[in-house]
Structures are given as C-alpha cells and as structure tokens.
Amino acid sequence: QSVLTQPPSVSAAPGQKVTISCSGSSSNIANNYVSWYQHVPGTAPKLLIYENNKRHSGIPDRFSASKSGTSATLDITGLQTGDEADYYCGAWDSSLSAGGFGGGTKLTVL
Amino acid sequence: DVQLVESGGGLVKPGGSLRLSCAASGFNFNAAWMSWVRQAPGKGLEWVGRIKSKGGGETTDYSAPVKGRFSISRDDSKNTIYLQMNSLKTDDTAVYFCTWTGYTYLQSWGQGTLVTVSS
DSSP states (O other): OOSBBOOSEEEEOTTOOEEEEEEOOTTTGGGSOEEEEEEOTTSOOEEEEETTTEEOTTOOTTEEEEEETTEEEEEEOSOOGGGOEEEEEEEEETTTTEEEEBOOEEEEEO | OOEEEEEOOEEEOTTOOEEEEEEEESSOGGGOEEEEEEEOTTSOEEEEEEEOOGGGTTOEEEOTTTTTTEEEEEETTTTEEEEEEOSOOGGGOEEEEEEEEOSSSEEEEOOOEEEEEOO
C-alpha cells in the first residue's frame, strides 16, 4: 500500500484542464512538503513541482499545484498529447522516517 | 548537465546479494543528498532509501521493506553512491533509480537499472 492516495487514472481532451488529487495524513502531507513527478514508462521520472507549489526549472506554467491540510492537488491546463504519462505525488513521512509516493495516476489525453 | 548513471543490475537468485552503483556528474556531489527509488513491474514508484552528505553525517534512512537488508553508501572521491542489497526476495524485482535529492524532493533521476530476483 502506498503512503499517499491518488486516483488510478484521469482523462481529458486536448486543451482542457485536469486535476490530480493526492491524499495523505498529518505525518506526511500536512506537515511536510509535497512534490510531484511525471513519468513516461521506460524513461527517467521528472520533477515537476517541489515544496508544494514551486515549478522546477523548465516546467511550463500549465503545471501548478497546491496543498491544504492533508491533501494536495496538481493541475494541468491546456492539455497536450505529450502530457500523457503517470503522475506521482511524494512527501516525507515523519512517523515512518521515510519517503513515500502516491500509487500514481495515469493521465490519458483523449 | 546533471548525469546519473546506474549500473550493476542483473539476475540474482532469491537470498542472493547485488550491489548497484550510481555515478553522478554535473553538480556538487559532495554536498548532495542522494536517494534510491524503485519500480516493480506494473507497479508505481517506491522510495527505497537515502544518504545525506558528509556534512549531514552521511546519515541513512530506509523504507520498511528493505531495512536491515539494504544499505546505501557513498564515495565522494568517485562521485558515486552504492546500494548494497542482501537477502534478496522476488518482491525486490524492479527497476532501481538513483536520484539527486533536494532535501524534500527528488531533483534529478537516472535512467534506472533492472534487478531481477528469480530462481
């Protein structure tokens, strides 16, 4: 079981917006920074967002994120077919003294 | 440019050992925290462990499934980290990624190396 909970899949049409949720607890999301990663299978995962809402270098502003309490969300606007990938949230878990990821959300751009 | 190149993966029998290496370049390795993440076939990403810099005491942390069996070390003279994996189980079969860790996030990732544990 993953430390964080994400929906298995989301989908939307090109040009539309999609939101991916990430649910955790007081030992991870509520009291630690959240990061988001994009992974196209067979390639190296890529950091999108760090420290809850800061875009990593080179990431377009179509990607944004926020955090509230024990949940976080990643928004992707102006969807492109190239955005099809698996998206993961991550956070440190203070109770486990270990890092953790969500189970991943597969984005399909219809 | 940042480069992380993993090596050492392969086929090993249950109960066996394997040591993975990750050669880093393009950033100040001496000050860097480094982590290992794995992805089992058809599964999501799983955090394995991390090692802090020498300045951070080279402290290590591990996930529960690998604690006591895996250990992470570093050689700053070679810009390399290692993942020593002992008492391997079939559940350890995965692609193992090396990452440059920005304290609370995984900043850059290698391409990964495949470890298969099977009899």
